[in-house]
Amino acid sequence: MLYIVLLLVLAALGLLVPALTTTQTHWAWLSVGASAAAAVVLVLDWWHRRRTGPTPAAAGTTAERIDQRAEPGGRPAPEDDTSTSPDRAGEPAEEDTDAADLLIVAELSDEIRVLDERPRYHLAACSWLDGRASLGLPIAEARQLGFTPCAVCRPDSTLAAGKRAAGR
Template sequence: MLYIVALLVLAALGLLVPALTTDQVYWAWLSVGASAAAALVLVWDWSLRRRRGTAPAAGTTARRADHREDPGGPPADEVGDDTSPDRAVEPDEEDTDAADLLVVADLADEVRVLDERPRYHLAACAWLGGRASLGLPVSEARQLGFTPCAACGPDATLAAKKRGS
């Protein structure tokens, strides 16, 4: 979208030159029209980004983009026991350093994910408990927009395991 806006602004500037050097007013109106079109494209792009939250990174799917916005808790309209496994508060995201992230990004080691939850976990994570989870390679989990669990620290653990082997 930014390229389209840049081209429209350049066209508006290009049309402004003949508007200023000749006595023909329609060049000025064409320049104004190109500027207005650039503004409309910017507003359109802004509304698309706002509708889907934030722009997902390249390679992510719209289905998993929603997980990053998930606050982790139960919906506000559900009332019940907060100690049940399905209502437990989502653990924080692990603070992964850049070196570990580079190692983990290419690993095929399996991590566990829960449907409708934004984190990925190690199989031994205490937060998972008896919840039904799906196994994914850590690189795929990252590509789908999942983030590491702070409770079990999958990125640090898998990076240390990789460095040790």
């Protein structure tokens, strides 16, 4: 969709040149029309993404199935480490990911949750996310963007364990 918008904006710019160099106003109106079409495409793309929500493949990810088995409330089992408690003022610690888990997670496309302007990615059932607006991303994209795993919900080890269990 963004390529279509880019082409429409470039067309509008191309139509603006003859509108400014000639006295014919139909070039200017064509430029305005191309700009309006680009705006309509952007709005339609936004509406379509908002309406569809998460992708169907990510709706029943391995991580969510494992989290639902962890505790009746759907939350992962609590850790004894006090540094991973859900502190509302600061960030949770970074999960110490095992190298074997990292190799497995690098191949996954499961959806995880991120908070804008925060460095960690989380499972959907992470207790640290309670009441916070989060964005869904594929785990590979989140890692590529520089997000690191949360130590509260331990997404890397949970997803790797789920992948291992599914592979058996």
